[in-house]
Amino acid sequence: MAKKSIDFVCQNCGAVYPKWQGKCDSCNEWNTIVEEKCGGEGFSNLAPKHKGKIIDFVPLTGAEQNLERLTTGIKELDRVCGGGLVPGSVILVGGDPGIGKSTLLLQACAKVAELPIQPEVFYISGEEAIDQVRIRAKRLKLEQAPVKLASATDVRDIIATLEKSNANVVIIDSIQTMYLEDVESTPGSVAQVRACSYELIKLAKRKGFTLFLVGHVTKQGSIAGPRVLEHMVDTVLYFEGERGHHFRILRAVKNRYGATDEIGVFEMQDQGLAEVENPSALFLAERQGNISGSCVFAGVEGSRPVLVEIQALVSPTGYSSPKRAVVGWDSNRLAMVLAVLEARCGMNFSSQDVYLNIAGGLRISEPAADLAVAMAVISSLTNKPLPHDMVIFGEIGLSGEIRAVSQPTARLKEAKKLGFASCIIPPTHNKDKKPNNSEMSVFEIGNVQRLINWFN
Numbered sequence: 001m002a003k004k005s006i007d008f009v010c011q012n013c014g015a016v017y018p019k020w021q022g023k024c025d026s027c028n029e030w031n032t033i034v035e036e037k038c039g040g041e042g043f044s045n046l047a048p049k050h051k052g053k054i055i056d057f058v059p060l061t062g063a064e065q066n067l068e069r070l071t072t073g074i075k076e077l078d079r080v081c082g083g084g085l086v087p088g089s090v091i092l093v094g095g096d097p098g099i100g101k102s103t104l105l106l107q108a109c110a111k112v113a114e115l116p117i118q119p120e121v122f123y124i125s126g127e128e129a130i131d132q133v134r135i136r137a138k139r140l141k142l143e144q145a146p147v148k149l150a151s152a153t154d155v156r157d158i159i160a161t162l163e164k165s166n167a168n169v170v171i172i173d174s175i176q177t178m179y180l181e182d183v184e185s186t187p188g189s190v191a192q193v194r195a196c197s198y199e200l201i202k203l204a205k206r207k208g209f210t211l212f213l214v215g216h217v218t219k220q221g222s223i224a225g226p227r228v229l230e231h232m233v234d235t236v237l238y239f240e241g242e243r244g245h246h247f248r249i250l251r252a253v254k255n256r257y258g259a260t261d262e263i264g265v266f267e268m269q270d271q272g273l274a275e276v277e278n279p280s281a282l283f284l285a286e287r288q289g290n291i292s293g294s295c296v297f298a299g300v301e302g303s304r305p306v307l308v309e310i311q312a313l314v315s316p317t318g319y320s321s322p323k324r325a326v327v328g329w330d331s332n333r334l335a336m337v338l339a340v341l342e343a344r345c346g347m348n349f350s351s352q353d354v355y356l357n358i359a360g361g362l363r364i365s366e367p368a369a370d371l372a373v374a375m376a377v378i379s380s381l382t383n384k385p386l387p388h389d390m391v392i393f394g395e396i397g398l399s400g401e402i403r404a405v406s407q408p409t410a411r412l413k414e415a416k417k418l419g420f421a422s423c424i425i426p427p428t429h430n431k432d433k434k435p436n437n438s439e440m441s442v443f444e445i446g447n448v449q450r451l452i453n454w455f456n
């Protein structure tokens with residue numbers, strides 16, 4: 001039999017080392033290298049434990065597994081999950097500590113438990129004692145919901161218990177507090193998180209219950225045991241929001257059973273999270289009139305149009321290298337927009353600080369916001385406000401051209417619904433898709449030079 005050898009494997013990127021070291025040279029992560037036993041000189045030398053069975057192949061058609069979804073009754077959550085909870089699916093909910101993950105999941109599981117079909121719902125907390133969860137349930141007025149609550153961290157106990165139940169939904173809060181005795185590292189380490197998730201996921205698939213795993217986010221913004229966990233689950237949701245703001249965004253970054261980039265918007269109130277059905281109205285609620293450097297971007301998040309205010313402040317710099325600060329958008333994208341305005345329109349930002357803020361704390365990643373950002377920056381630089389009832393969207397290319405973006409009709413429809421009367425958009429080449437000029441004054445602008453002329 002081949003001699004077993006020990007390798008040291010980075011749990012983040014999979015790089016293999018002959019001996020232990022603190023930092024992985026390949027991905028530069030610290031403390032991710034752990035000992036793993038393998039089969040010596042190549043796996044082909046391993047004596048097989050069993051001969052291997054013949055696998056059955058089947059045609060592509062056939063009776064499908066019943067994937068009837070369980071709707072939680074929290075519409076924002078159901079939509080982000082792709083229309084409800086799929087039995088046997090595993091959903092990872094990540095987010096900063098204190099953002100409201102436990103609150104959201106307690107509300108969701110109480111709602112599910114109260115459904116007329118009486119699903120069996122288990123809430124297993126490894127972070128909080130039973131009393132703490134009860135206090136929260138009381139605060140949320142959910143103490144009567146037939147949720148089965150336990151405080152446990154040993155995954156073997158949890159599996160033995162769930163094995164005997166008819167669970168429909170199980171919540172593990174959080175995966176970083178769980179441990180398996182067989183794994184020789186502390187709870188929260190990559191090896192533990194991976195092993196515990198693997199065991200729980202296997203059980204969820206076999207028994208057909210929906211499993212929610214709560215995961216904390218590290219300082220770098222990824223869930224501990226990052227790539228490992230994201231690959232193992234069906235859906236990854238991030239719960240995000242700015243501390244100073246009361247609303248929270250639940251964002252799907254991966255979903256095997258629905259659209260990614262879908263968002264659900266909630267407001268953290270005294271008695272828990274309330275759904276926000278019209279996020280645009282909320283994001284624009286505090287908008288001031290007649291101010292330079294502010295414009296409204298008609299964005300799309302997942303399947304839903306969302307209007308947000310983009311604010312820019314351009315002011316003479318006191319430093320040798322001017323400052324660029326961005327909240328809620330990509331700073332590289334801002335650098336690109338500024339470079340295009342400098343190169344194609346002769347504007348000069350080399351002695352100006354530029355601050356950009358997406359009001360309300362929403363984070364946008366769409367390139368469709370380029371044009372709105374450019375407009376906000378130009379408006380601030382020239383100190384001229386934009387019309388108050390105007391929305392803007394469009395992507396900017398490096399040669400200064402303004403490019404078409406997806407779902408223009410949905411964006412304009414949302415704007416009209418909220419009382420906006422004019423818009424700046426990229427040129428529409430398809431006649432059938434031309435927006436109706438009688439409902440809204442439409443300015444189709446093809447490049448940034450024309451944008452400046454229009455503005456002057």
Ligand code: TYD
Nearest residue numbers: 097098099100101102103268269270271272
């Ligand atoms: P929590 O769900 O414990 O966060 P996480 O599980 O992500 O760590 O949320 C805690 C925060 O939410 C805490 O700062 C208090 C606040 N909160 C409210 O504002 N209203 C409420 O009804 C509840 C239950 C919590």
Ligand code: MG
Nearest residue numbers: 101102127173
């Ligand atoms: Mg919590």
